Amino acid sequence: MSDDHARRARERIVRMCANPEGGHLGGSMSLVEILVTLYHDVLRIDPRLPRDPDRDILLLSKGHGAIGLYAVLAGRGFFPEERLATYGAPDSVFTAHPNPAVPGVEMPTGSLGHGLPLGVGFALAARLDGSDRRCFVVLGDGELQEGSVWEAAMAAGAQKLDRLVAIVDRNGLQISGDTEETVALEPLADRWRSFGWTVREVDGHDTDQVRTALTDVPHTPGRPTVVLARTVKGKGLPYIEGQARSHYVRLTERGHRRAHAAVTRGRRA
Amino acid sequence: MSVVTAERTAPEQTRAAREVYRDVLVKLVAEDDRYVCLDSDTGLFTAASWGGGARRYLNLGIAEQNLMGVAAGLARSGRIPFVNTMATFAATRALEAVKLDIAYNDLPVRIVATHGGLSAGHLGSTHHALEDLALMRLLPHMTVLVPADGPATESMVRAAAELPGPVYLRLGRGATPDLDAREPVRIGVAQPLRRGADVTLIATGPHPVLAAAEAADELAGDGIDAAVLNMHTVKPLDREAIVTAATRTRGIVTVEEHWAAGGLGSAVAEVVAELGVACPVRRVAVADRFAAGTGGHRHLLARNGISAAAVAVQARRLPA
Numbered sequence: 178m179s180d181d182h183a184r185r186a187r188e189r190i191v192r193m194c195a196n197p198e199g200g201h202l203g204g205s206m207s208l209v210e211i212l213v214t215l216y217h218d219v220l221r222i223d224p225r226l227p228r229d230p231d232r233d234i235l236l237l238s239k240g241h242g243a244i245g246l247y248a249v250l251a252g253r254g255f256f257p258e259e260r261l262a263t264y265g266a267p268d269s270v271f272t273a274h275p276n277p278a279v280p281g282v283e284m285p286t287g288s289l290g291h292g293l294p295l296g297v298g299f300a301l302a303a304r305l306d307g308s309d310r311r312c313f314v315v316l317g318d319g320e321l322q323e324g325s326v327w328e329a330a331m332a333a334g335a336q337k338l339d340r341l342v343a344i345v346d347r348n349g350l351q352i353s354g355d356t357e358e359t360v361a362l363e364p365l366a367d368r369w370r371s372f373g374w375t376v377r378e379v380d381g382h383d384t385d386q387v388r389t390a391l392t393d394v395p396h397t398p399g400r401p402t403v404v405l406a407r408t409v410k411g412k413g414l415p416y417i418e419g420q421a422r423s424h425y426v427r428l429t430e431r432g433h434r435r436a437h438a439a440v441t442r443g444r445r446a
Numbered sequence: 447m448s449v450v451t452a453e454r455t456a457p458e459q460t461r462a463a464r465e466v467y468r469d470v471l472v473k474l475v476a477e478d479d480r481y482v483c484l485d486s487d488t489g490l491f492t493a494a495s496w497g498g499g500a501r502r503y504l505n506l507g508i509a510e511q512n513l514m515g516v517a518a519g520l521a522r523s524g525r526i527p528f529v530n531t532m533a534t535f536a537a538t539r540a541l542e543a544v545k546l547d548i549a550y551n552d553l554p555v556r557i558v559a560t561h562g563g564l565s566a567g568h569l570g571s572t573h574h575a576l577e578d579l580a581l582m583r584l585l586p587h588m589t590v591l592v593p594a595d596g597p598a599t600e601s602m603v604r605a606a607a608e609l610p611g612p613v614y615l616r617l618g619r620g621a622t623p624d625l626d627a628r629e630p631v632r633i634g635v636a637q638p639l640r641r642g643a644d645v646t647l648i649a650t651g652p653h654p655v656l657a658a659a660e661a662a663d664e665l666a667g668d669g670i671d672a673a674v675l676n677m678h679t680v681k682p683l684d685r686e687a688i689v690t691a692a693t694r695t696r697g698i699v700t701v702e703e704h705w706a707a708g709g710l711g712s713a714v715a716e717v718v719a720e721l722g723v724a725c726p727v728r729r730v731a732v733a734d735r736f737a738a739g740t741g742g743h744r745h746l747l748a749r750n751g752i753s754a755a756a757v758a759v760q761a762r763r764l765p766a
Binding site for chain 1: 479482501502504506507509511512513514515516517518519520521522523524525542543546547550551
């Protein structure tokens with residue numbers, strides 16, 4: 178079932194990238210299984226009540242994954258899938274970074290390093306309310322070069338926010354290439370642990386692994402959880418997988434046919 | 447004739463606005479669980495007794511970007527956070543978080559910024575805030591307030607607490623005298639401190655307002671009848687009061703503890719220019735440089751030309 182949701186989400190993503198404006202293809206494809214698992218199996222949400230005060234919160238801190246988020250929100254029933262056809266058109270609600278006017282989008286993100294501080298705020302509010310609602314923040318790996326991420330990581334550890342969960346889309350690439358050759362992030366798990374977090378490492382395209390890591394939060398009472406999800410940038414399109422050039426792509430009509438065929442084939446494989 | 451001078455104020459009326467604010471906030475937080483106090487280790491709340499509000503005081507450490515984001519997350523969840531840091535850190539270090547997390551979402555976060563203007567004194571230019579009013583008034587949804595004394599601080603904190611959108615409240619550091627104002631402070635409405643038919647002095651903040659009032663006394667001796675307006679709300683600006691000043695008096699002098707570019711003087715000049723009347727606007731503000739000299743607050747004000755004498759000089763230069 179999750180695989181079917183993931184395939185449909187990828188079809189929507191490549192469709193959006195066939196718009197004249199193009200889209201952030203690679204980093205949206207890498208987080209498909211993460212978002213599908215969250216929206217279909219983990220988050221306590223009701224698409225009919227997108228502002229229900231008791232809902233779990235999902236923040237896409239790597240806002241350039243917006244078309245991935247829109248694709249999954251459509252699949253989860255927050256709005257009719259047909260509305261995605263306006264992506265890239267003048268005055269469309271679907272901007273290239275998350276627009277909170279889209280049902281299901283909690284906060285506008287895109288400038289990197291904002292999601293985790295916001296998440297600390299949501300988690301503190303839940304605690305003050307005596308609520309068991311949780312906050313999940315999806316971060317890019319290149320994004321971890323922003324200092325504000327670590328300000329928030331330190332605050333979350335100090336405040337013992339064990340209902341705050343960060344998920345790092347560890348696709349290993351940023352615009353210039355390998356994160357480790359740009360500004361190295363490793364040893365990443367040790368870095369998070371030293372900030373007071375519990376670390377889970379998973380294959381970010383294996384929905385069972387992702388689900389297991391995101392269920393039963395908190396894993397350690399008094400510690401926030403980070404899931405380091407190993408992913409492949411451009412996942413589903415073998416001819417650009419793992420390549421930095423998949424970051425932002427405008428697909429031609431022919432390119433779209435090829436991409437659509439590839440993601441559809443992926444299901445049968 | 448003067449209604450506002452330091453000399454007329456008894457010593458017991460002299461209070462640091464930030465202490466007035468702290469005492470009001472502690473009460474608000476204790477009484478109403480919507481309010482949350484977020485601290486960045488300012489030291490202002492060390493001795494505060496929060497009573498029933500203790501859970502809603504959070505010291506998040508020395509990390510101002512995170513501070514603003516956390517405040518936005520709390521506000522989106524239905525709380526009303528009062529965020530505490532120094533003016534220059536709120537307005538410059540954390541500016542993007544203020545812009546995107548707070549202003550863009552139109553969230554009811556109250557940013558209370560101490561050490562406004564030159565009030566950090568001998569701490570130096572790293573701690574002076576001469577840019578904050580310009581940067582904060584640029585932001586859509588933001589209300590920008592600068593109370594000029596203790597009573598105004600108390601009433602503005604209480605009024606700001608109830609506003610629907612974000613608020614930037616600029617406070618100083620040291621004690622300043624209470625003004626002898628006849629009309630209470632109302633957000634968005636300039637407070638007339640003195641009526642005058644010839645020129646209008648428009649000031650924001652404790653020392654600029656005192657300088658304007660003192661200059662009005664001095665100008666009266668020269669036969670110049672100067673009106674004094676306390677423009678405690680920099681945004682939304684009281685356009686009506688400025689239009690009246692521009693059309694009924696022959697010139698305006700603005701006074702502020704801020705760089706000349708972008709602050710109150712610029713805001714007033716924008717209104718007057720668009721009005722299209724021939725009314726000169728002269729700005730008493732810190733010149734386009736990091737504050738000259740070293741030393742305490744009062745010394746720096748004098749060294750950088752924020753004084754009654756400077757105001758009077760500019761007023762006299764207005765065309766007759």
